[in-house]
Amino acid sequence: MKKIRKMSLAAVTSVIVVSCTLIVTSAVQAKPPRSEAQIAQERAALMTAVAKGDDLWHSAKLGNNGLACANCHPDGSASNVHTWPKFQTNLGKVGTLREMINWCIAVPMQGRILESDSEEMIAMEAYATFTHRGVAIAPAKDEQHGAVPVKSGPGYPRH
Amino acid sequence: MKKISRRQFLGMSTKAGAATMFAGIFAPSASSMLGLGGVAEAATKKIKPFTFAVLTDAHLYDIADHKFDHILEKAVADVNSIKPRPDFVLYAGDLGQSGKKAELVKGKKILDKLKMPYKIIPGEHDYYLDMGKAWRQLFGDEHWSFNHNGVHFIGMNSILVPDFWTLKNLTPQERMHMMEELECHNCGAWGVGEKQLNWLARDVKRVSPDTPVVIMTHSPLWDYYPRWNFQTYDAPEIRETLRKFDKVISIHGHVHQVVYNEIDNMRSCGLLSTSWPWPYPPVELEYPHITQRRADPGDFEDGLGGHDISLDTDFNSIVRWREFSDLLPDNIKKGLKV
Numbered sequence: 001m002k003k004i005r006k007m008s009l010a011a012v013t014s015v016i017v018v019s020c021t022l023i024v025t026s027a028v029q030a031k032p033p034r035s036e037a038q039i040a041q042e043r044a045a046l047m048t049a050v051a052k053g054d055d056l057w058h059s060a061k062l063g064n065n066g067l068a069c070a071n072c073h074p075d076g077s078a079s080n081v082h083t084w085p086k087f088q089t090n091l092g093k094v095g096t097l098r099e100m101i102n103w104c105i106a107v108p109m110q111g112r113i114l115e116s117d118s119e120e121m122i123a124m125e126a127y128a129t130f131t132h133r134g135v136a137i138a139p140a141k142d143e144q145h146g147a148v149p150v151k152s153g154p155g156y157p158r159h
Numbered sequence: 160m161k162k163i164s165r166r167q168f169l170g171m172s173t174k175a176g177a178a179t180m181f182a183g184i185f186a187p188s189a190s191s192m193l194g195l196g197g198v199a200e201a202a203t204k205k206i207k208p209f210t211f212a213v214l215t216d217a218h219l220y221d222i223a224d225h226k227f228d229h230i231l232e233k234a235v236a237d238v239n240s241i242k243p244r245p246d247f248v249l250y251a252g253d254l255g256q257s258g259k260k261a262e263l264v265k266g267k268k269i270l271d272k273l274k275m276p277y278k279i280i281p282g283e284h285d286y287y288l289d290m291g292k293a294w295r296q297l298f299g300d301e302h303w304s305f306n307h308n309g310v311h312f313i314g315m316n317s318i319l320v321p322d323f324w325t326l327k328n329l330t331p332q333e334r335m336h337m338m339e340e341l342e343c344h345n346c347g348a349w350g351v352g353e354k355q356l357n358w359l360a361r362d363v364k365r366v367s368p369d370t371p372v373v374i375m376t377h378s379p380l381w382d383y384y385p386r387w388n389f390q391t392y393d394a395p396e397i398r399e400t401l402r403k404f405d406k407v408i409s410i411h412g413h414v415h416q417v418v419y420n421e422i423d424n425m426r427s428c429g430l431l432s433t434s435w436p437w438p439y440p441p442v443e444l445e446y447p448h449i450t451q452r453r454a455d456p457g458d459f460e461d462g463l464g465g466h467d468i469s470l471d472t473d474f475n476s477i478v479r480w481r482e483f484s485d486l487l488p489d490n491i492k493k494g495l496k497v
Contacts, residue, residue: 058340066220066256071435072456074341074387078438090457108456144453146441150386153344 046126051158053127056120063109069101069124072108075147075155076131083141097125130156205472206309206371212238212275213375213466215251215412216432218284221261226459230433230483231269234465237481239274241467246307247275249314251412251430252282252377258335260293267297278303282377282412283318283349283388287338288331291316302355304362310371310470313362315355317376317391317411320347341387341437348385349378350392359400371474372407379411381420381427384440389414398425406474408497416462417480417487419449419495426497428478436462449495452486462486469494 056062057069057076073079084097090107091099098121102113114121131147148155217231238248250270255262263285270277281301285294291301301316323346324334337343351359366372374380380397383389391397401407402423409427415437418429436454444450454462464482479494480487 065225066222067435070340070342072437074437077440078453089455104456108459142453144438146438149441150342152386155342 046130047157049123049126050130050156051127052120053123053125053130054154054158056124057127062105062114063111065110067109069104069109073128075150076128077147078144079128079132080141080145081125081129081132082135082137082145083139086140086142097128101125101128206470206474208469208471209308210241210243210245210467210469211307212241212245212248213251213410213430213468214238214248214270214433215377215430216253216282216415216434217266217269218253218256218432218434219262219266220256221259221265227434228265228269230460230463231266232272233460233483234433234463235269235272238465238467239272245275245467248273248277249312249375249410250277250279251375251410252280252318253284253412253432253434254279254282255285257339258284258286258288258293260289260297263293263297278305278312278314280314280375280377281316281318283338286318288335302351302358308470310373310474311363311366313359313372313374315351315359315374315376315397317351317378317380318349318388319352319355320349323347344386348390348392349388350394351376351397352393356393356396356400359397363400363403366404368403369405371470372401372404373410373468374401374407375410377411378413379418379420379427379429380409380425381422383414383418383420384442387437387440389440398422401425408468408476410466410468410478417449417451417491418444419446421445428495428497430466431462431464431480431482433463433465448488448490450488451480451482452488454484454486458484460484 057073060066060068062068079097079100081097084100085094087094088100088103090103095103098116101121101124102116105111106113114124132145133148135145135148214231214234217227217234219225219227219231238245248270254266254270270279279298281291281294281298285291295301302314304311304313306312320338323329323337329337338346363372374397376391378391379389380391380394382394404424407425409425410430411427412430412432414429415432415435416429416439417431418427418439420427431451436451439450451462460483462482462484464480466481467479468476469479470476476497477494478497480491
C-alpha cells in the first residue's frame with residue numbers, strides 16, 4: 001500500500017513537472033528588458049489599429065454607393081481571414097486578404113482601392129483578423145465562416 | 160363580394176392608420192378591404208386555399224439608379240409573374256436604408272407596381288431618423304391584422320428599443336447611423352413593446368384556437384443571434400399569447416437568409432432580401448439542412464429573391480424561397496412544407 005502511494009506521488013510529481021514545462025514553453029516571452037509597460041503599449045497600438053479598422057469596415061466612405069464592408073460582413077464574418085492566400089475566382093488568381101478587400105471596395109462598393117500597405121488597409125486587416133482570433137489557419141477552405149461569437153460590447157477591448 | 164382594387168386597399172389602410180384611436184378595439188383590419196371575412200369567418204378549421212407572396216429588406220439608398228432599386232424591381236416583376244396570382248403581398252421591413260423619406264417614397268413607387276394589394280411593417284432602417292414619421296405617413300399603422308380565406312394575419316413592429324439617444328444628446332442622423340449597424344452594441348435589444356403586446360392579446364382574444372395564424376415581424380421571434388438582433392426580446396410573450404392556436408407560421412425579415420426554426424406551435428421562416436445576403440452567425444442551427452449555400456460576391460443577385468407561400472384547406476403550407484440564383488439545396492428547391 002505504502003509503496004503504491006509513493007509511486008503514485010512520483011507519477012503525480014512528474015505530471016506536474018511536465019505540465020509546468022509545457023506551460024513555460026508555450027508562454028515564451030521576448031528577452032528582457034522588454035517590460036510589462038512596453039508589452040501593454042504594443043498591445044494598445046494593435047487595438048488602436050483594430051478600432052480604426054472597425055470604423056473603416058463600417059464606413060460608407062470607402063465606396064460610392066452607400067455600402068460599407070460591414071453590409072455583407074458584420075463582425076468581419078465571411079471574410080474568412082484564416083483561409084488566405086488562396087485562389088479566389090473574382091480575383092482570378094491566388095490572392096491575399098488585402099487584395100480581396102480592395103476587390104470588394106472596387107466592385108460591390110464601387111469605390112477607390114487603398115494602397116496595399118497603407119495604414120487604412122493594415123487597420124482593416126487587423127480588424128478582420130482580430131474578429132477571428134483563435135480560429136485555426138485553413139488554407140483553401142472555402143465554406144463561409146463566422147467570426148468569433150460576441151455576447152456583448154464591441155467584441156474587443158475598445159476605449 | 161365586392162372586389163376591392165389595390166388603390167382602395169391602400170387608401171383605406173392609410174385612413175385606418177390615421178384613426179389610431181380605434182386601433183385598440185379591433186385592428187384597423189384589412190379584412191373588409193380584402194373582402195374576405197372577419198373574425199367569425201376565421202374561426203373555421205377549413206380554409207380556402209390561396210397563395211400570398213412576401214418581399215423584404217430592399218435597403219434602398221437615396222442614390223439614383225442604385226443597384227438595389229433594380230433588384231427590388233426585379234422581385235416585384237417576379238411576384239407579378241407568379242401563377243396563379245398571389246392574393247396579396249406582405250413586406251417585412253427595411254424598405255429604405257437610412258430612414259430618409261426619399262428612400263421610402265422610391266420604395267413605395269416600386270411596390271405600387273405590384274398587381275395585388277400589399278401590407279407592410281417597418282424595419283429599423285425605415286425608422287430611426289424620424290421615429291417612423293415618414294413611414295407612417297406613407298404606409299399607415301405599424302401593426303395590423305386581417306383575415307383572409309379563414310387565416311388570421313398579424314403584422315407587428317418588432318424593432319423598438321428603449322431611448323439610448325436622449326441622454327447622449329445624439330442627433331437623429333447619429334441615432335440612425337448607429338441603428339444602421341447590425342452590430343450596434345449601444346442600441347439595445349429590439350422588441351414590440353408593451354403597447355403592442357396588449358394590442359396583440361386583445362386582437363387574438365376572440366379568434367378561436369383552431370384558426371390558422373400567420374404573423375410577420377421584421378426580426379425573428381426566437382433567440383437566433385442576439386448580437387445582430389436576430390431576436391425579439393419580448394418574443395416569449397408573443398409566443399405565449401399565440402400559444403392557444405393549433406399552428407402559427409412566423410415569417411420574418413432582417414436575417415437576409417434562408418433559416419428555419421420551431422418552438423412549440425410556432426414555425427419560423429427567415430426571408431431572403433433584395434439587397435445583400437447576411438452570413439450565418441456563429442451559432443449552431445436546429446435545422447441546418449434548411450439553409451442556403453454561400454453567395455458569390457461577384458454576382459450581385461446571389462442569395463437574393465422573394466417568396467411565395469401556398470396554403471391548402473388544412474393549413475398545410477409550402478414556403479418557397481424564390482432565389483434569383485442557385486443557392487438552395489435540393490431538399491428545399493421546390494419549397495418547404497411548413
